[in-house]
Amino acid sequence: MNLHALRLFYQAASLGSVTLAAEALHLSQPAVTAQVKKLEREIGLRLLIPQGRGVMLTEAGRHLAAEARRLFELEGHIEETLEQLKAGGAGKLHLAATYLPANFLLPKWIARYKRAYPGVGVELSTANSSQTTDLLLHYRAEIAFIGGIRLDHPHLLRTPWYEDEMCFIVHKRHPLAGARVSLEEMLQEPFIYREEGSFGREQLIGLCSARHLPAPPVGLQMNGLNETLRVVMEGYGAAFLSLLETREHIAAGDISRVEVDGVHMTNPVSIYTRKEESSPPAQRFIDMILAKS
Structure with missing residues (x-):
């Protein structure tokens, strides 16, 4: 099904007029009419019937308009979610940490982050330094917080964070x-x-x-x-x-x-990320703790 034609049909159905739909979409009335006719031929059903200066929906037209409404509302929701993901306000954030940062440093920052970004799900895994590193390297965590060592790894970036x-x-x-x-x-x-x-x-x-x-x-x-x-x-x-x-x-x-x-x-605690661009939720979390630490 031609989604462009479906969108034009839905606009005409919603406004009750092909002319008003054309004006709203900044298209010519013949262009909208042609696309609706094309859609009718594609699905083999009559959708609109001229009525005075407007149009009336057929039974098939009413059903299709209802489904089109759901489709375009879903499209709007997807676009909104993607914008939130870009801004770091939605999605999931997977963290991994050794015992010290997991128990004594991160709870405060996770709480602040969740208050600022309630739409982001946060998951924290606590493990030893070797396991924490593996979680990061194997894409099961986006940020690792490791205490007790200053690990240098060819695939990871280390940012000093706290000296305990x-x-x-x-x-x-x-x-x-x-x-x-x-x-x-x-x-x-x-x-x-x-x-x-x-x-x-x-x-x-x-x-x-x-x-x-x-x-x-x-x-x-x-x-x-x-x-x-x-x-x-x-x-x-x-x-x-x-x-x-x-x-x-x-x-x-x-x-x-x-x-x-x-x-x-001192017991050093460092932040580790992979040598690639972090997701927006991860970058927001890092920016927050480094700005306010």
Whole structure:
């Protein structure tokens, strides 16, 4: 079916006049009449009957006009949706992140983004750095937020975003609570280590190696942040964690920070995208967090 002819017929049917349809479409009346006749021949049905200065719809014409209305309304909806997609106001945004940014940085920004762009569906996947990178490379995420490493990859762009300070923590009534001590003194405490490969563990061992000091004794090994914090809050040992992970508990008085002379280490969080143009929703999200961070 000729959609151009259908559009002209629908306009004439809606206005009840071929002449008015021609004026509205900035066409000549004979051109509109010719296209309607062509449509009638194509489908083998009479659609319009002249009536005075206007036209009357046949039964077939009424049915076709109703369906044409649905079609052109759908067309308008599609065009509107495409414009929203271009502007970043519709579609889906797939994010991937490691534990730290997923839990302590992104929730605030996702909430702000959803308030600004309610028509965009947002999906966040939390994984380790290797899995997060794979999600981005295999087009299952548009933006990746990776903490703990500064990864350089030939197919990815990295934008530094946040530097999270690392800190030593103990129980609120520990003798070192709130004190300033040397690293040697801090390392005398039994430490609660996170699992092998975790950023804090690797940083602590690397710090000791760089200072030519033995790593602190392993008092406990825990495979989760909450478990580590709970043990410290119950009064055992020390831990080396990020400030984002511990800030709320320090502020609440559940644990206390120990200042260690000459130690200033950070946990970098970077934004990664593929080396290609980001979708409008993804670019809007990146622009928002970089502008207001």
